[in-house]
Amino acid sequence: MSGTASFAELLTAALIVLGAGFALVGSWGLVRLPSLMERLHGPTKASTLGMGAMLVASVVWFQLGKGVWTTHELLISVFLFVTAPIAANMIAKVHLHRLRTGEPSEPAGPSGAPAPPPGKADWATHQAPHQGTPGDFAGD
């Protein structure tokens, strides 16, 4: 491969650089941002977009470079796009729940704990734990 690179190589290389850069920025946000609710933004948005770009790069490379049509990457990207918001939602629920139970290892961030929703409702994070299970924080 001497001289000019093919269109498939250029497109694949651009998508790989974009995806890896987004993954790097997402992990940098995980280190740099001050509170957990802000740290959630890094992995769930930037890393997922970066992963999508890398998977599209793989599809493009195998299709244009090798002439093989692969669907595993599309399956992975669809699965990641579906599960990443669910995982982020569950992590945010854990954060709210531990803030409410007053865990000392769970700092609330610069703006304090999130305000409760209007009305008499509360954030739906937790129902009463079963008796005797390790999540029974009453005696801890």
Place this chain on the structure above:
Amino acid sequence: MTFGVLEGALAFGFAALGVALAMNLWRLVRGPGVTDRILALDTMVINVIGLIVLAGIAGGNGTSFEAALLLAMVGFVGTAAYAKFCLRGDIIE
């Protein structure tokens, strides 16, 4: 073998994902609470999926994508199980 643009992009991708994994590991060790550690583990799984995809492009065979798909599933189930355990004290009710 000349060092083409694709090889350069793959080298950058491997380096960036390695640095990203190191930063996730820092958050995993340092993170003040268990919630940060769950988040760091989830991000590590996503970055390792990216590494496997890049290795599949570099190696030229499509067999590694089954591993990436399995890792995506197992990583999500692990994150959900950790969060569920912190919320309810029980994983399978």
